[in-house]
Amino acid sequence: MRTELPDPVDARIGARLAELRARHGWSLGELAERSGVSRSTLSRAERAEISATATLLNRLCHVYGRTMSQLLSEVEAEPAPLVRAAEQQVWQDRASGFVRRSVSPAHAGLRGELVEGRLGPGADIAYDRPPVPGLEQHLWLLEGTLEVTAGDTSHPLAAGDCLRMRVYGPTRFCCPGPGEARYVLAVVRP
Structure with missing residues (x-):
């Protein structure tokens, strides 16, 4: 378990994943069944105790009908037309x-x-x-x-x-x- 503060991006991703699961009304067990990811891994990712891998995010994006970029953009500030x-x-x-x-x-x-x-x-x-x-x-x-x-x-x-x-x-x-x-x-x- 981490003793230091989680990476800010990991924390925002975890919060967004928890929000999406809650919006669908799914328990960790239900999401685990739909995604093929263990409950403990899902829980740790939502709490930013682990840094989500590309494979994990891909599985969750599939369940939620999003691209990885959509998910990551949802944890960013409002995107501007010009991206420096x-x-x-x-x-x-x-x-x-x-x-x-x-x-x-x-x-x-x-x-x-x-x-x-x-x-x-x-x-x-x-x-x-x-x-x-x-x-x-x-x-x-x-x-x-x-x-x-x-x-x-x-x-x-x-x-x-x-x-x-x-x-x-x-x-x-x-x-x-x-x-x-x-x-x-x-x-x-x-």
Whole structure:
């Protein structure tokens, strides 16, 4: 258990997750059944005793019908039309080393958003379902190499390549190295 104060972003994410669960009228047990995440993990994430991983947030986004960017934008201040580089929220999955910068965060009335992702050599992130079925994604690899698997199809990418897909099933992002993979992901809600 943490003895220091939780990270402010983790605390806001936890509060938002608790709020969403309460809005649906679900107990921790009901949410655990719907998401496949243990009650204890859900409870600890809501209290910001742990930093939520990308996989955990993806499962919860699926249950709540949101993209990860939508969820993260809901814990930010009201987004402005101009997002300065210094103001772009950065979130890190400490378990995998995945770093996510919300370049153009989700905004009411807009269906698209831009995300910069960074994966270190050897990083491997698997999502068992999309946060929103039919989510449109355009991944433009800026640096390094990346292998993206959507469903049963694997796509090896080199710098400059762009992968376009609609996501209905599991996806996996692997950085074989030797350097990090840096990419821009355009996400468009259906």
